[in-house]
Amino acid sequence: MIREHGGHIKEVAYCPHKPKAGCECRKPNAGMLLDLASRYDIDLSGSVMVGDHERDIEAGKKAGCKTVFIGNEETGADKQAPSLQAAVPLILELLE
Ligand SMILES: [Zn+2]
Secondary structure, three states: OOOOOOOOOOOOOOOOOOOOOOOOOOOOOOOHHHHHHHHHHHOOOHHEEEEHHHHHHHHHHOOOOEOOOOEEOOOOOOOOOOOHHHHHHHHHHOOO
C-alpha cells in the first residue's frame, strides 16, 4: 500500500539488546535515530518522530526531531492525537 501511494520503506530497525544493557540504540536514547539519519542523509530537524510511548518522544527530541504522541496520556510531544490516522494532518503541519 505504501508503494502504491509513492512511499518507500528503506529499512526496519530495532534494538537487539536487552533492556538494561545500557546501549545507545534503545529508546529513550537517540542512537538508532542518529544512526539511520547518518546512513540515509536524513535531516532530523525536518523529521517527525511518531510514537505511542513517552520514550519514543524523548528519543525523538534528543535526536532533534519534531514529535507526535499517539494516545491520550500526558506527553511532552509537540502534538498529540488519539490515532495514527488522526495524527496525519498534525504531522503534515509540523513539516510545513
Ligand atoms: Zn540496543
